[in-house]
Amino acid sequence: MLLFACAPLHMRDLRLSGQWQIAIVVGLLLMPLLMHRPLFNLSKFHGVIYCTPVYLVGMLTSLHWKREISALALRADASFGIFFLHPLLIFVIARHGLLPVTGHAAIDFTLWFTAITALSYILTRMFEKAFGAQSRRLIGA
Structure with missing residues (x-):
């Protein structure tokens, strides 16, 4: 109330x-x-x-729903690529000890989630630019 x-x-x-x-x-x-x-x-x-x-x-x-919807649509196009690439990124980042450690679990998780999602998105877009239509066969996006 x-x-x-x-x-x-x-x-x-x-x-x-x-x-x-x-x-x-x-x-x-x-x-x-x-x-x-x-x-x-x-x-x-x-x-x-x-x-x-x-x-x-x-x-x-x-x-601001129109801007939000268009931004979500852009991310939706890359969603399977993000889904496909994120475990590989987690493995590589964890293996090299690049985990964020602030001492606060919520902040660490937020940093970790944001970094993995952003890197997955960037890599997905790079694959799309580099391989064009063939990127769908490689990473599903």
Whole structure:
């Protein structure tokens, strides 16, 4: 209920420039990584702080849905290549000891997931450029 009571504040966020919107959402998304969910929903304000970033992401996504859909469509074209290449990248990165280690499991996982996904995507696009239509036979994309 408190989350929806903050709607006027969220509407002000929607009127900000895109850079400010992204900065606010990214800043707020870091908070749930560093805090736990409110136990048994006892602390309502804690719940608002914990859930607001996801609520804002939903609002911004619906506001900019065309850009989001086109970006997702680009990634969807490469999805099988990413699926095919990511285990190989994990193996190579782990074998060379290049795992991110910050001491915080959530941050390590976020860095690891982002790096593997980005590298898989880049490699998929490189295969597509290098091999054209034959890339589908090599990596499925």
